[in-house]
Amino acid sequence: xxxxxxxxxxxxxxxxxxxxxxxxxxxxxxxxxxxxxxxxxxxxxxxxxxxxxxxxxxxxxxxxxxxxxxxxxxxxxxxxxxxxxxxxxxxxxxxxxxxxxxxxxxxxxxxxxxxxxxxxxxxxxxxxxxxxxxxxxxxxxxxxxxxxxxxxxxxx
Amino acid sequence: xxxxxxxxxxxxxxxxxxxxxxxxxxxxxxxxxxxxxxxxxxxxxxxxxxxxxxxxxxxxxxxxxxxxxxxxxxxxxxxxxxxxxxxxxxxxxxxxxxxxxxxxxxxxxxxxxxxx
Numbered sequence: 001x002x003x004x005x006x007x008x009x010x011x012x013x014x015x016x017x018x019x020x021x022x023x024x025x026x027x028x029x030x031x032x033x034x035x036x037x038x039x040x041x042x043x044x045x046x047x048x049x050x051x052x053x054x055x056x057x058x059x060x061x062x063x064x065x066x067x068x069x070x071x072x073x074x075x076x077x078x079x080x081x082x083x084x085x086x087x088x089x090x091x092x093x094x095x096x097x098x099x100x101x102x103x104x105x106x107x108x109x110x111x112x113x114x115x116x117x118x119x120x121x122x123x124x125x126x127x128x129x130x131x132x133x134x135x136x137x138x139x140x141x142x143x144x145x146x147x148x149x150x151x152x153x154x155x156x
Numbered sequence: 157x158x159x160x161x162x163x164x165x166x167x168x169x170x171x172x173x174x175x176x177x178x179x180x181x182x183x184x185x186x187x188x189x190x191x192x193x194x195x196x197x198x199x200x201x202x203x204x205x206x207x208x209x210x211x212x213x214x215x216x217x218x219x220x221x222x223x224x225x226x227x228x229x230x231x232x233x234x235x236x237x238x239x240x241x242x243x244x245x246x247x248x249x250x251x252x253x254x255x256x257x258x259x260x261x262x263x264x265x266x267x268x269x270x271x272x
Binding site for chain 1: 186210
């Protein structure tokens with residue numbers, strides 16, 4: 001059974017639509033620091049954490065390479081394998097810059113993933129509710145919110 | 157884009173009813189070269205036509221028909237044509253209903269030849 005899990009409900013519909021239309025097998029939406037906001041297709045927490053950390057590191061590395069050659073940044077990367085491809089892209093959202101890591105199989109195409117990624121960015125922008133004023137972070141809330149996020153993502 | 161390929165794409169677009177012609181990578185669905193009228197989304201056509209060709213190819217082979225030579229999709233507002241070319245590309249045409257399909261196909265085959 002494939003699954004979509006989100007930290008905030010507004011992420012679910014755009015992500016599910018993207019996964020269906022692009023034919024993505026695995027998808028992560030995360031912050032540039034690697035904090036996962038939504039995932040589709042992963043079944044093990046350790047895989048999500050590893051993929052998020054690696055995806056975030058790849059984007060950071062390529063941003064530094066871009067800086068070396070005088071580019072602002074690379075918006076998207078694609079790694080093509082024999083059976084799977086990985087599409088990694090940055091996007092601007094009302095919640096700031098986000099990263100998407102998409103794994104697709106031979107039943108999809110990078111062109112399709114790129115095409116529907118544009119729709120995902122638009123859909124997320126439209127679905128995002130206004131951000132609530134931030135409360136001061138206290139240790140008890142932090143732990144509770146962290147546990148809630150983990151429960152949302154991994155179903156614990 | 158080589159001059160020969162550009163000229164052959166331009167010839168396709170001169171066929172009455174053609175709104176755009178593209179050379180697309182079959183495995184990726186990305187645009188290699190295009191000649192499009194305003195309003196035709198080249199990246200969307202490329203990705204979806206390559207995906208469609210891939211699935212129709214699978215269906216044809218599964219039906220024992222072999223590899224397709226020509227794709228012709230008639231829709232309510234127009235027509236989509238595709239011809240597999242060499243080096244893993246697909247020549248795609250978007251047109252309206254007044255298209256002479258035979259003439260368009262001939263010009264599409266010329267585009268495929270220009271890729272050699």
